[in-house]
Amino acid sequence: MENLNFGQAGEKTAAEICSGIRLGWNLGNTLDAPSGETAWGQPVTTLEMIKTLKNLGFDALRIPVSWGLHMSGEKIDKRWLDRVREVAGYACSQGMYVVINSHHDNDFYYPNPQNSDKAVRYIECVWSQAACAFKDFGERLIFECMNEPRLAATPHEWVFDPDNQDCIDSARVINLCNEAFLKAVRDSEKGGAFHRTVLLSCYAASPTAALDESFKTPADYGDRHALLSVHAYCPHLLCMDGSYKNREFVRPDYTREIEDFYERIAEKYGFGGAMVTETGCTDKQNPAARQEWGREFVSAGKKRGMPCFIWDNSEVSGPSDTDGTEKFGLFDRRGLRVFSQSESYYKGIVEGSLS
Numbered sequence: 001m002e003n004l005n006f007g008q009a010g011e012k013t014a015a016e017i018c019s020g021i022r023l024g025w026n027l028g029n030t031l032d033a034p035s036g037e038t039a040w041g042q043p044v045t046t047l048e049m050i051k052t053l054k055n056l057g058f059d060a061l062r063i064p065v066s067w068g069l070h071m072s073g074e075k076i077d078k079r080w081l082d083r084v085r086e087v088a089g090y091a092c093s094q095g096m097y098v099v100i101n102s103h104h105d106n107d108f109y110y111p112n113p114q115n116s117d118k119a120v121r122y123i124e125c126v127w128s129q130a131a132c133a134f135k136d137f138g139e140r141l142i143f144e145c146m147n148e149p150r151l152a153a154t155p156h157e158w159v160f161d162p163d164n165q166d167c168i169d170s171a172r173v174i175n176l177c178n179e180a181f182l183k184a185v186r187d188s189e190k191g192g193a194f195h196r197t198v199l200l201s202c203y204a205a206s207p208t209a210a211l212d213e214s215f216k217t218p219a220d221y222g223d224r225h226a227l228l229s230v231h232a233y234c235p236h237l238l239c240m241d242g243s244y245k246n247r248e249f250v251r252p253d254y255t256r257e258i259e260d261f262y263e264r265i266a267e268k269y270g271f272g273g274a275m276v277t278e279t280g281c282t283d284k285q286n287p288a289a290r291q292e293w294g295r296e297f298v299s300a301g302k303k304r305g306m307p308c309f310i311w312d313n314s315e316v317s318g319p320s321d322t323d324g325t326e327k328f329g330l331f332d333r334r335g336l337r338v339f340s341q342s343e344s345y346y347k348g349i350v351e352g353s354l355s
Contacts, residue, residue, distance in 0.1 A: 012139060014197040014218070014227045015272035019305030021097050023298065023353040024060035025053055025331070026278060028313040031084060032064035032103035032147075042314060043333050050090040052336045057350045061091040062277055062309045064103035064147060067126050074125040081133050092140055099199065099277060099309070100134075101144035101229075102126055111149045111173040111203070112166070119173055123180045131188035131196075144199035144229050144277060145181040149174050160209040171203055171214035182221060199229035199275060207232060210274075211264055218273075228274035233311075234261050238293060239281045242325030247286040249293055262300050272305030280311040283341055284324030291348030298352025310349060316341040 012020075033039040050061065063084065070080035084100065091098045102109070102123070109119040123145065134141055150157050151170055161167045178200045185198055200218055203209035210230050218226035233240040235257045238249060265274050281293040298308050316329040316339045330342045330349075338346045 011194060014225045015270065015305065017097070017139065017142070017197050018227055018275055018307060019272035021060045021275075021307035022302075023058050023349065024062055024097070024099070024275075024277075024307055024309030025058040026062045026064065026309050026311045027087070028064065028311055028328070030064070031087065032066045034066045034069045034104050037083070045087050045090070045333075047090045047093075048336060049331075049333050050094055050096070053331060054091075054094045054096060056331070056338065056346070057353065058096070060097035060099070060307065060309065062099040062101070062144075063087055063091075065100055066104040067102055068105045068108045068122075071125075074121075076126065076129050081129070085133060088134070088137065088141060092137060095140075097140045097142065098137075099142045099144050099275070100130065101147050101199075101277075103147040105146070106149060106152055109146055109149055109177055110152070111170040111177070112151060113169050113173065116173045116176060120176050120180045123177045124184050127181050127184040128188065131185045135188065139194060139197065142197045142199060143181075143185055144201065145178055146174075146201040148205045148231070149177065149201055150204040158204055158206075160203045160206050160212065162208075162212045162214065167203065168214055171209065171212070174201060174203055175214075175216045177201070178216065179221075182223060182226065186223075195223075195225040198223075198226050199277065200226055201229055205229060205231035205278065207261060207265060211268060217269065227272075228265070228269050229277045230265065230274050231278040232261055232276050232297075233279060233281075234258060234297065238289065239279075242282065242284070242323045242327075244284050244322060244324065247284045247289055247324075249289040249296075254293075255296060258297050258300050262304050262306065265306065266304045274306050276301055276306055276308045278311045279308050280328045280330075281345065282324045283315075283317040283327035283329065283345070285317050285319075285321070285341075287341075287344035290342075290345040291351075294345055294348025294350075295352045295355075298349050299355040300352075302353060302355060308349075308353075 237246040
């Protein structure tokens with residue numbers, strides 16, 4: 001798909017674009033597999049897959065992309081860049097929104113002071129090239145700086161502690177990376193007709209980090225075309241924990257937890273101020289609870305102009321399974337249908353997006 005042109009963007013604010021998205025889906029474990037699109041067992045992405053997803057009610061596609069192993073020095077391999085363009089083009093040709101990021105590249109932008117200069121340079125290189133490569137895509141294409149930048153292999157990998165100096169220092173490096181990202185994208189737009197919507201990253205995409213004063217927000221940069229990217233597998237015991245002991249949607253506790261997450265983010269970032277770029281409820285052979293979660297969680301985001309992008313790694317539980325860890329499969333890409341195990345889950349998600 002050469003010479004794609006989806007028209008120039010208008011001057012909608014990021015919040016207007018954000019609140020206009022109904023429901024997103026993640027092309028998980030595909031172009032984010034560091035060594036290649038099919039390396040983690042997924043099929044080659046096709047236009048038919050994307051058309052089917054659109055018909056299922058998804059109007060936005062997040063394409064996690066790992067760039068680091070597809071670079072020679074500081075230059076992105078043209079074949080890889082062209083393939084990312086092609087897949088993004090599938091979705092844009094269907095009138096969908098598209099989010100492209102830098103996904104399993106934490107080793108390259110490892111956010112500690114010792115790696116700070118390398119991290120910033122990596123972000124500059126990736127996004128200056130990507131921004132130029134996608135200049136002919138209009139406002140439906142969105143850039144997301146990083147995915148879950150964190151101090152991997154440390155006690156604080158997934159837990160941001162605002163009183164811990166390593167976490168504070170890491171937040172500073174992430175701020176520098178976000179600044180480099182913004183500059184690279186905005187420099188590419190000079191002389192152009194519009195500013196692209198972009199998503200800034202916080203430590204591990206954690207709500208706790210996003211709410212901490214150490215994280216510089218889009219408002220701090222005065223950029224009305226920037227938003228927060230945050231992840232929320234909430235409530236954790238139901239959505240992420242694999243134990244079959246936690247298979248029910250517990251009212252009113254889980255409803256309060258969902259509402260509290262969104263209220264805190266909305267209070268700081270405003271209506272349409274964030275995208276929940278990853279969320280989901282793992283399959284523990286609990287279809288009713290997953291349906292209820294989908295309806296509650298997606299609806300709560302919709303009311304605050306914060307669209308949800310459902311994480312999908314094509315993994316579902318079988319009848320003999322007793323552990324539901326990482327069973328986030330929703331769409332069967334080979335069969336071009338919703339997995340039978342996830343039909344109720346899908347129904348709840350769509351119900352929530354229409355509320």
